[in-house]
Amino acid sequence: MPEEVGVIAALLLMMLVIGIARPRFLNPINLFSLLGNTTFLGMLALGMVFLLAIREIDLSVGWMFNFSAVVAALLMVAGLDPWLAAFAGILFGACLGFVNGLIAVTLRLPAIIVTLGTYSMFQGLSLVVNNGRAIVPSDQSSNFFRVISYKLFGVLPVAALVFVLLAVAMHILLHRTRFGYRVQAVGSNPEAAAHAGIPTARVRLQTLVLMGAICGLSGTMYVGFRGAIDPNEGSDFVLVVIAAVIIGGTPLSGGHGTIIGAVVGMMIIQVISSGLIFFGIDATWSTFVTGAVTVLAVSLDRLIKYQRSRRAETRRETHG
Amino acid sequence: MPEPMISVRNLAKRYGGVVALEDMSLAVERGTIHAVVGENGAGKSTLMKVLAGVVRPDGGSIEIDGRPVAIGTPNEARLHGVGMVYQELSLFPERSVLANLFVNREPVRHGLVSVSAMERRCRDLLAQLGLDVDVHAPVGRLSIGERQLVELCRVLLENPRLLILDEPNSALNQRETERLFAVLRGLRSRGITMLYVSHRLEEVFSICDRITIARNGRDVATRDIAELSIPEVIEGMIGRQREALFPPPLPPRPGATAQELVVSDLAGGRLRQISFTARSGEVVGLAGLEGSGVGDLLDILFGLRRARHGTVRFPDGRGLPASATDAARRNVCLVPADRRRNGLMLDKSILFNISNIVVGARDGGSPWFSRKAALGRADRQIDALRIKGKPDALANSLSGGNQQKVVIGKWLEIGPQVFLLDDPTRGVDVGAKREIYGLIRSMSADGGIVLFSSTELPELVGICDRILVIYQGRLVGEISGDRMDSRDVLHLVNTGEPAGKPQVPDAGKAVSA
Numbered sequence: 001m002p003e004e005v006g007v008i009a010a011l012l013l014m015m016l017v018i019g020i021a022r023p024r025f026l027n028p029i030n031l032f033s034l035l036g037n038t039t040f041l042g043m044l045a046l047g048m049v050f051l052l053a054i055r056e057i058d059l060s061v062g063w064m065f066n067f068s069a070v071v072a073a074l075l076m077v078a079g080l081d082p083w084l085a086a087f088a089g090i091l092f093g094a095c096l097g098f099v100n101g102l103i104a105v106t107l108r109l110p111a112i113i114v115t116l117g118t119y120s121m122f123q124g125l126s127l128v129v130n131n132g133r134a135i136v137p138s139d140q141s142s143n144f145f146r147v148i149s150y151k152l153f154g155v156l157p158v159a160a161l162v163f164v165l166l167a168v169a170m171h172i173l174l175h176r177t178r179f180g181y182r183v184q185a186v187g188s189n190p191e192a193a194a195h196a197g198i199p200t201a202r203v204r205l206q207t208l209v210l211m212g213a214i215c216g217l218s219g220t221m222y223v224g225f226r227g228a229i230d231p232n233e234g235s236d237f238v239l240v241v242i243a244a245v246i247i248g249g250t251p252l253s254g255g256h257g258t259i260i261g262a263v264v265g266m267m268i269i270q271v272i273s274s275g276l277i278f279f280g281i282d283a284t285w286s287t288f289v290t291g292a293v294t295v296l297a298v299s300l301d302r303l304i305k306y307q308r309s310r311r312a313e314t315r316r317e318t319h320g
Numbered sequence: 321m322p323e324p325m326i327s328v329r330n331l332a333k334r335y336g337g338v339v340a341l342e343d344m345s346l347a348v349e350r351g352t353i354h355a356v357v358g359e360n361g362a363g364k365s366t367l368m369k370v371l372a373g374v375v376r377p378d379g380g381s382i383e384i385d386g387r388p389v390a391i392g393t394p395n396e397a398r399l400h401g402v403g404m405v406y407q408e409l410s411l412f413p414e415r416s417v418l419a420n421l422f423v424n425r426e427p428v429r430h431g432l433v434s435v436s437a438m439e440r441r442c443r444d445l446l447a448q449l450g451l452d453v454d455v456h457a458p459v460g461r462l463s464i465g466e467r468q469l470v471e472l473c474r475v476l477l478e479n480p481r482l483l484i485l486d487e488p489n490s491a492l493n494q495r496e497t498e499r500l501f502a503v504l505r506g507l508r509s510r511g512i513t514m515l516y517v518s519h520r521l522e523e524v525f526s527i528c529d530r531i532t533i534a535r536n537g538r539d540v541a542t543r544d545i546a547e548l549s550i551p552e553v554i555e556g557m558i559g560r561q562r563e564a565l566f567p568p569p570l571p572p573r574p575g576a577t578a579q580e581l582v583v584s585d586l587a588g589g590r591l592r593q594i595s596f597t598a599r600s601g602e603v604v605g606l607a608g609l610e611g612s613g614v615g616d617l618l619d620i621l622f623g624l625r626r627a628r629h630g631t632v633r634f635p636d637g638r639g640l641p642a643s644a645t646d647a648a649r650r651n652v653c654l655v656p657a658d659r660r661r662n663g664l665m666l667d668k669s670i671l672f673n674i675s676n677i678v679v680g681a682r683d684g685g686s687p688w689f690s691r692k693a694a695l696g697r698a699d700r701q702i703d704a705l706r707i708k709g710k711p712d713a714l715a716n717s718l719s720g721g722n723q724q725k726v727v728i729g730k731w732l733e734i735g736p737q738v739f740l741l742d743d744p745t746r747g748v749d750v751g752a753k754r755e756i757y758g759l760i761r762s763m764s765a766d767g768g769i770v771l772f773s774s775t776e777l778p779e780l781v782g783i784c785d786r787i788l789v790i791y792q793g794r795l796v797g798e799i800s801g802d803r804m805d806s807r808d809v810l811h812l813v814n815t816g817e818p819a820g821k822p823q824v825p826d827a828g829k830a831v832s833a
Contacts, residue, residue, distance in 0.1 A: 176688055181675065188668050197646075
C-alpha cells in the first residue's frame with residue numbers, strides 16, 4: 001500500500017465533512033480555485049521535500065520567491081520580453097540557491113543556519129531593489145500574462161497545471177534518477193554515504209540550487225498570474241511550506257520524501273483555511289489550525305515509526 | 321584469602337544472538353590492583369559495565385563486602401562505592417574543567433553554584449594527579465592525556481572504594497602514564513581497590529597485583545602476577561584455535577593479472593614512515609591496538625583523510641585518491657569498521673543499499689535510477705552472499721552478519737581491485753564469520769589486493785598471508801609464514817617489540833628514579 005494513502009484519505013475525509021455540511025464547498029469551481037491557490041506555495045513545497053529528504057531545511061524560500069519575482073518584474077518594467085524576463089527570474093532564483101549551497105558546502109554548515117542569514121539578506125536586497133513598493137509591469141499585453149492566468153475549460157488555471165506537471169517531474173526526479181537516489185542516500189546516513197563514495201557536498205549544493213530555481217519559477221509565475229509583486233509577498237511562506245511537507249509524510253530525519261504527500265499536505269492546509277471560511281469561522285483561526293494539524297501529523301508519524309522500529313527489534317531478536 | 325571487597329559469580333549476558341558473558345566469576349581483594357585481560361570480545365568491557373550499573377546482566381550475582389547487591393543503575397553503583405573511568409572520554413569539551421569535575425554534584429551556596437567550593441575541593445587531588453591546568457579553561461583545550469586525568473579526577477572526587485579503569489592510559493604518553501601509575505599506587509596504599517582493564521600487558525605486569533584472564537565470556541584463570549609471565553598470559557587469552565573457521569586459500573583464477581599497491585614513506589594522522597607493498601592474490605593483515613593508526617592508514621588509502629607526506633602507487637598507476645568518490649570510481653573499496661554508522665543506510669532496504677556504489681558513487685551511464693536494475697543487483701548479491709532477507713527488507717532488520725554481507729555486496733557490484741577491510745567481522749556471529757573469510761579468499765583469488773585489519777589476532781593469523789604490525793603510528797614489523805603465530809603477533813602488537821626481547825623495564829622504577 002502506498003504510504004500516501006493515509007494523507008489522501010485524511011484530505012478526502014475533510015472535504016467530505018465540509019461538503020456534507022456546506023455542499024457549495026464541493027462545487028468544481030471552488031475546488032479548482034482551491035488547487036489554484038495552492039500553486040505558488042505548493043511548488044516551493046516540492047523543492048522542500050528534497051531538502052528534508054537530504055536532512056536539511058531552507059528557511060530562505062519565501063524571500064528567494066519574492067526576490068526572483070521582483071527581479072523578473074523589474075526586467076519586464078525595463079522592457080525585456082516577459083518570457084525572457086521570466087526565464088531570467090528562474091535563473092536568478094537558481095543563483096540565490098547557489099549562494100546558499102556554496103556557503104553551506106564550503107563552510108560545512110547546515111543549510112538551516114546559512115539560510116537563517118540569507119533569509120534577511122535576500123529580503124533586504126529585494127527591498128533595496130523594489131524601494132518598498134509593489135512592482136507592476138505596465139505593459140501587460142504580452143501573451144505571457146494571458147497564458148499564465150488563462151483558465152482551461154474556464155476552471156483550471158494554467159498555473160495550477162504547471163504545478164501538477166512540476167510535481168510529476170519532481171516525483172520522477174526523486175525516485176527514478178541518480179540525483180534523487182543520492183539525495184535519499186545522503187539524507188538517510190551522511191556518514192555512510194561519504195564512505196560509499198557518494199559526492200555528498202555536490203549533492204547538497206545541487207539540492208539547494210534546485211530549491212532556488214523552483215522559487216524562481218514560482219515567483220515569476222506569480223508575477224504573470226497577479227500582474228504585480230508586493231514587497232512583502234512571500235514573508236510568511238516558509239513555515240506553511242515546511243508544514244505541508246511534514247503533513248504529507250516526509251520525515252524531518254531525512255532519507256526519505258514524498259512529493260505526492262507534499263501536494264496533498266498543501267491541499268489539506270488550503271482546505272482547512274477555506275473550510276473555516278465556509279463554516280463562518282474567523283479566518284484568523286486558520287493559522288492556528290494549520291499548526292495544530294502539523295503537530296498532529298508529526299505525532300502520528302512518530303507513533304508509526306516507534307511501532308515499526310519495535311517490530312523490527314523483536315524480529316531481529318528472534319532471528320538473532 | 322581474606323574476604324574479597326567485591327566478588328561476582330557466574331555472570332551471563334547476551335545481546336541478541338551474541339554472547340558477551342557466558343559464565344564470568346571474579347573476586348577482587350581489598351586494596352589491590354586487579355587486572356582483567358583478554359582479547360576483544362572476551363567480555364571484559366561488558367563485565368565492567370555490569371559492575372558500573374550500565375548494563376544489566378541476564379544471570380549471576382554480585383557481592384560487595386560479602387553482602388549480595390543489585391547494581392541496576394550507574395547511580396546505585398556510585399552508592400555502593402563503585403567508580404568507573406571510561407575508556408571513551410565522557411567529558412563535555414565546551415565546559416570548564418571545574419564544571420566537568422562536578423557534573424550534577426555542583427556544591428551550592430545560597431542557591432547558587434559555588435565556584436570557590438569547587439576549587440577548594442579539587443585542588444589537592446589535581447596536585448596529586450600532577451594536573452597543572454587552568455581549571456576555568458574549557459576541557460576541549462586540554463591535551464587528550466590531560467583530559468583522561470580530568471576524567472579520573474572526577475571519579476576520584478566521589479571517593480570510590482572500587483575504582484574501575486578501562487584502558488585508562490590508552491591516550492597517555494610515557495610520562496603521563498608513569499604519573500598515572502604513581503597515582504594509582506598511592507590510591508592502593510590508601511586502601512582503594514582497583515580493577516584494571518588493559519591491552520598493554522607489560523604495563524599490567526608493572527602495576528597490578530593479580531590478574532584474571534578472560535576468554536569467550538568466561539574467566540579462564542586468576543593468578544598472582546608473580547606466578548605468570550607475559551607469554552603464559554597470551555597463551556591463556558588465545559586458547560586453542562578453531563582451525564575449521566578458516567577456509568584454505570583458493571587457487572588463483574585464470575586470467576587474474578598480477579598487480580601491486582606500493583606505499584612508500586607514508587605519513588598522515590598518527591602514521592609515520594609507513595612503507596610496504598601489497599600484491600594481488602595475497603591477503604595482507606594489518607594489526608595494531610586501538611589508536612595505533614591502522615584505521616588512519618585505511619582512511620588515507622580510501623581518500624577520506626589527507627596524507628602529510630609520502631607516495632602511494634595504486635594498480636591503475638595513479639597516486640592516492642583525492643576523495644572517497646574518486647576511490648570508488650577507481651575500484652578501491654572500503655568496508656568500514658563501524659558498520660551501522662559508516663556502512664549502511666539502516667532505514668533503507670537491501671536493494672537501496674546494494675546500489676550505493678553503482679548509482680551513488682559512479683557517474684557514468686544513464687542518469688536514471690532503474691528499480692529493475694537495482695532489484696537485479698540486490699538479487700545477485702543476496703544469492704551470491706547468501707544474505708538472509710528479501711530485497712525490500714530494511715537493513716535495520718537484519719542480523720549483524722547479514723548487514724555486513726550487504727556492505728560487502730554493494731562493493732562487489734563494481735568488482736573492486738583494492739579491498740580495504742577494516743575489522744569486517746566485528747560483531748558478527750561465527751557462521752557469518754566463516755562466510756566472510758571465504759569471501760576474502762575469493763577476493764584475493766580473483767586478483768584483488770586485500771588489506772585486512774582486525775582486532776582479533778587468531779583471525780589475522782588464520783586468514784592472512786602476512787601481517788604488518790603498526791604500533792603507535794609506526795610499522796614495527798612484518799610477520800609471515802611459519803613465524804606467523806598468535807603469540808608473536810600479540811607480543812609485537814602490544815609492545816612494539818618482537819617476542820623474546822628483554823622485558824620493558826619496570827615502570828615503577830622509572831617513576832622513583
